[in-house]
Amino acid sequence: MPTPIAKERPVSEDGYRLWLRYEPVAHPPTRAAYRAALTQAVVEAPSPTLLAAREEIGLALAGLLGTPVPMVEQVTQAGALVAGTPQSSRAIAKLDLRAGLEPAGAEGFVITRARIADKNGIAIAANTDTGVLYGVFHFLRRLQTYKPLDDLHIVSAPKIKRRMLNHWDNLDRTVERGYAGFSLWDWHKLPDYISPRYKDYARANASVGINGTVLTNVNAGALILTNQYLVKVAALADVFRPYGIRVYLTARFTAPIEAGGLETADPLDPGVVAWWEAKADEIYALIPDFGGFVVKANSEGQPGPHDYGRSHADGANLLAGALAPKGGVVCWRAFVYDEKNLDDRAKQAYTELAPQDGAFRDNVFLQIKNGPIDFQPREPHHPLLGAMPKTPLMLEVQITQEYLGHATHLVYLAPLFKETLDADTYCCGPGSPVARVVDGSLDGHAMSGMVGVANTGSERNWCGHPFAAANWFAFGRLAWDHRATSEGIAEEWLRMTFGNDERFVGPAAALMLDSREAAVNYMTPLGLHHIMARDHHYGPGPWVAGGRADWTSLYYHRADAAGVGFDRTPSGSDAAGQYFSPYREQVSDLAACPEEVLLWFHHVSWRHTMKSGRTLWDELCFKYNHGVASVRQMQQAWDALAGFVDAARFEHVKALLKIQAKEAAWWRDACLLYFQTFSGLPIPPEYEPPAASLEYYMNLAHYYVPGIRERRFG
Numbered sequence: 001m002p003t004p005i006a007k008e009r010p011v012s013e014d015g016y017r018l019w020l021r022y023e024p025v026a027h028p029p030t031r032a033a034y035r036a037a038l039t040q041a042v043v044e045a046p047s048p049t050l051l052a053a054r055e056e057i058g059l060a061l062a063g064l065l066g067t068p069v070p071m072v073e074q075v076t077q078a079g080a081l082v083a084g085t086p087q088s089s090r091a092i093a094k095l096d097l098r099a100g101l102e103p104a105g106a107e108g109f110v111i112t113r114a115r116i117a118d119k120n121g122i123a124i125a126a127n128t129d130t131g132v133l134y135g136v137f138h139f140l141r142r143l144q145t146y147k148p149l150d151d152l153h154i155v156s157a158p159k160i161k162r163r164m165l166n167h168w169d170n171l172d173r174t175v176e177r178g179y180a181g182f183s184l185w186d187w188h189k190l191p192d193y194i195s196p197r198y199k200d201y202a203r204a205n206a207s208v209g210i211n212g213t214v215l216t217n218v219n220a221g222a223l224i225l226t227n228q229y230l231v232k233v234a235a236l237a238d239v240f241r242p243y244g245i246r247v248y249l250t251a252r253f254t255a256p257i258e259a260g261g262l263e264t265a266d267p268l269d270p271g272v273v274a275w276w277e278a279k280a281d282e283i284y285a286l287i288p289d290f291g292g293f294v295v296k297a298n299s300e301g302q303p304g305p306h307d308y309g310r311s312h313a314d315g316a317n318l319l320a321g322a323l324a325p326k327g328g329v330v331c332w333r334a335f336v337y338d339e340k341n342l343d344d345r346a347k348q349a350y351t352e353l354a355p356q357d358g359a360f361r362d363n364v365f366l367q368i369k370n371g372p373i374d375f376q377p378r379e380p381h382h383p384l385l386g387a388m389p390k391t392p393l394m395l396e397v398q399i400t401q402e403y404l405g406h407a408t409h410l411v412y413l414a415p416l417f418k419e420t421l422d423a424d425t426y427c428c429g430p431g432s433p434v435a436r437v438v439d440g441s442l443d444g445h446a447m448s449g450m451v452g453v454a455n456t457g458s459e460r461n462w463c464g465h466p467f468a469a470a471n472w473f474a475f476g477r478l479a480w481d482h483r484a485t486s487e488g489i490a491e492e493w494l495r496m497t498f499g500n501d502e503r504f505v506g507p508a509a510a511l512m513l514d515s516r517e518a519a520v521n522y523m524t525p526l527g528l529h530h531i532m533a534r535d536h537h538y539g540p541g542p543w544v545a546g547g548r549a550d551w552t553s554l555y556y557h558r559a560d561a562a563g564v565g566f567d568r569t570p571s572g573s574d575a576a577g578q579y580f581s582p583y584r585e586q587v588s589d590l591a592a593c594p595e596e597v598l599l600w601f602h603h604v605s606w607r608h609t610m611k612s613g614r615t616l617w618d619e620l621c622f623k624y625n626h627g628v629a630s631v632r633q634m635q636q637a638w639d640a641l642a643g644f645v646d647a648a649r650f651e652h653v654k655a656l657l658k659i660q661a662k663e664a665a666w667w668r669d670a671c672l673l674y675f676q677t678f679s680g681l682p683i684p685p686e687y688e689p690p691a692a693s694l695e696y697y698m699n700l701a702h703y704y705v706p707g708i709r710e711r712r713f714g
C-alpha cells in the first residue's frame with residue numbers, strides 16, 4: 001500500500017486540544033506573512049471576557065507563529081491586532097465601523113484591516129465583549145486554516161440566538177447515551193475543586209459559538225434543584241460566563257414534591273406556583289444569568305402535567321411564569337409519546353402539541369427533535385417543524401451517536417444536520433426550510449434556538465472517537481450559520497485538528513463526507529428505522545419483539561411475506577397527512593416518494609421495482625453491501641494517509657475503522673438474513689454470503705455497553 005511521503009511523522013497527540021491546537025504554521029510563506037501582519041496585540045480594559053480573548057490571542061499567536069507576540073497597551077507599530085468594542089477600546093472607538101457593527105448585533109463581529117494610530121493593522125470589533133471573543137476565535141480559525149490576511153472584510157452574526165448543548169449527564173457521573181467515559185462534571189468535588197477541563201470545555205464551545213449548556217439529563221432527578229447542588233452549578237456557571245456560556249438545568253416536573261415536600265406538582269396549584277417562583281429566586285441569586293429549564297414531561301415514564309389532568313402548555317407556562325421576571329426561558333420537549341396511545345408513534349407529538357400553538361407563554365420554546373421518531377440514521381423532518389407558527393421552535397439534534405455506532409464508528413454528522421435544516425417544510429409555500437423555521441425568520445420570532453445532545457465525556461480526547469469531535473464542532477458552526485456547508489466545515493475541522501497538507505485534507509474530507517450515507521446503508525437503508533438491539537441500541541436487532549410495542553423493531557419495519565415498511569400514507573397511519581402539501585402527497589405516492597425514506601412511508605412489496613431497476617429485495621441487498629464496501633473504502637483511504645497523521649491518532653482511528661468494518665458486516669448479515677425469512681428470496685450471488693446463521697446473530701448478547709445503566713445482570 002502506498003505510504004505518502006512526509007519528512008517527519010508528526011509527534012503523537014492525545015486529542016485533548018481538539019481543534020484549538022495552534023501548532024506552528026508549517027507553510028513558510030504563510031508564516032512569514034502572518035508574522036509581518038501580526039507584530040503586536042492590543043486588548044484594552046479587559047473584562048473577564050476580554051481577558052479570555054486576550055489570553056486566547058496570546059496562546060494562539062505564540063503557537064502559530066512560533067514566537068510570542070507582545071501584548072501592549074496601545075498601538076505603537078504597524079501590524080497591530082486590536083480587539084475590542086467601541087466602549088472598551090480607544091483604538092476601535094476611533095474607527096468608523098458602523099456599517100459592520102450594526103448587522104453584527106449582540107454577538108456578531110467585524111474583522112477588518114484598518115489604519116490604527118496611522119499604521120496598518122487589523123481590527124476585531126464587536127458591540128459586546130462576547131462578540132469580540134467570537135471574532136477572535138473566528139480570526140484565529142483563519143490563521144489555523146492558513147487563510148490570507150490581505151483582504152479582510154468579515155461581518156458575521158449568528159442566525160440562531162440560543163446555540164446549546166444538552167448533556168444527558170447524571171449526578172453519579174454516568175452519561176445516558178454517552179460513549180466517551182464519565183460526565184465532565186465532577187459533582188462530588190464541586191464547588192471547591194474546579195477542574196481545568198471546565199475552562200477548556202468553555203473555550204472549545206466559545207470557539208464555535210455555542211452559548212448555552214444544559215448540564216443535566218433530560219431524564220431528570222430533583223436533587224439538582226436543591227441548594228446543595230445549585231452552589232455546584234453556580235461554580236460551573238462562573239467558569240463558563242467569561243466565555244459567553246449560560247448554564248441551564250433540566251427540571252423534573254415533580255420537584256416540588258421530591259425537593260420541596262409538597263403534596264402535588266399540579267401546575268395550577270398556587271403552592272406549586274409559589275414553590276417554582278421561590279426556586280427561581282434561589283437560582284438567580286446564585287446564577288444571575290441562568291438560562292432556564294429544559295423539561296421532558298409525560299414521556300418515557302417522566303412525570304408531567306398530564307398526571308394532573310393538565311396540558312403541556314399548562315406545565316410549560318408554570319415554569320415559564322417563574323422564570324419570566326428573571327429573563328429565563330423554558331425549553332419544553334416535544335419528544336412525547338405514550339405506549340397506551342395506539343396511534344402511530346410518529347404522529348403523537350404533532351397530534352398532542354400542534355393544537356396548543358399559541359397557548360404557550362412568550363418565554364417558552366418547544367424543543368423538537370429533527371425527526372418524528374428518535375435520532376435515527378435517517379428520518380424525514382419532524383412534522384411539527386413549520387406547523388406551530390405562534391411558538392418559537394427549537395431544533396434538537398443528537399451529536400452523541402446513540403443510533404450511529406456510538407463512539408466506535410466514524411460518522412460525520414454535518415450532512416445529517418444539514419439534511420434537516422435544508423428540508424423544505426412548505427409551511428409558507430415552497431422555500432420554507434426547517435432552518436428558517438428554527439432561526440425565527442419565517443414567523444418573525446425574536447427567540448430562536450438549536451440544541452445538540454452532547455458527545456463529550458471524561459475521555460482524554462473528549463468525544464471517544466478521534467473524529468467524533470468533528471460533530472461537536474459541526475453542530476456549533478451550523479447553529480451559528482446554517483448556510484455553512486458540510487464540506488467546508490469538514491475541511492476546517494481537519495485542518496485545525498490534524499494539519500493543512502492538501503494531500504491530507506482532500507481525501508480525509510471525502511472520507512468524512514461519505515461516512516453518514518455509509519452508516520445509513522449498512523444499518524437502515526431505504527427508510528428502515530429503529531431496528532437496533534434493545535436498550536443499549538448497539539448493533540442490529542430487527543427481530544426485537546415483546547414488551548412495550550413501540551420499543552420493538554417489529555412495530556417499525558412491519559415485515560411480512562408481502563413486503564416491508566410502515567404504511568404511513570392515507571391508507572395506513574396517515575402520518576404523511578401531518579406534513580404540508582406537496583410533501584405530504586409526494587411521500588404518500590409510492591412512485592414519487594424519495595427512495596431514501598420509502599420504507600418510512602410505505603409497506604412495499606419485496607418484488608417492487610426500484611428506480612435502479614432492481615427489485616426492493618435486491619436493492620436492500622445492494623444497499624447493505626454498498627454500506628459495507630464504503631466502510632472498507634474508508635479504511636483504505638485512511639491507510640493511505642498514514643504519513644500525515646501522528647502515530648497515536650492514526651492507529652486509534654485505524655483500529656476503530658476495523659471495528660466499524662466488522663460491525664457493518666454484522667449489521668448487513670443479521671438484517672439480510674432476518675428479512676430473508678419474510679422475502680424468501682436469495683441474496684444475489686455477487687454479494688458475500690452472511691458469515692454466520694441468523695440464529696447466531698439473534699443469540700449474541702452484549703453486556704455493559706456504555707451509555708445505559710445495565711439492567712439485566714450484575
Ligand code: BDP
Pocket residue numbers: 176177218219296300335374375402
Ligand atoms: C432516546 C434515548 C433515551 C432518551 C430519549 C430522550 O434512547 O435515552 O432519554 O431519547 O430524548 O433517544 O428523551
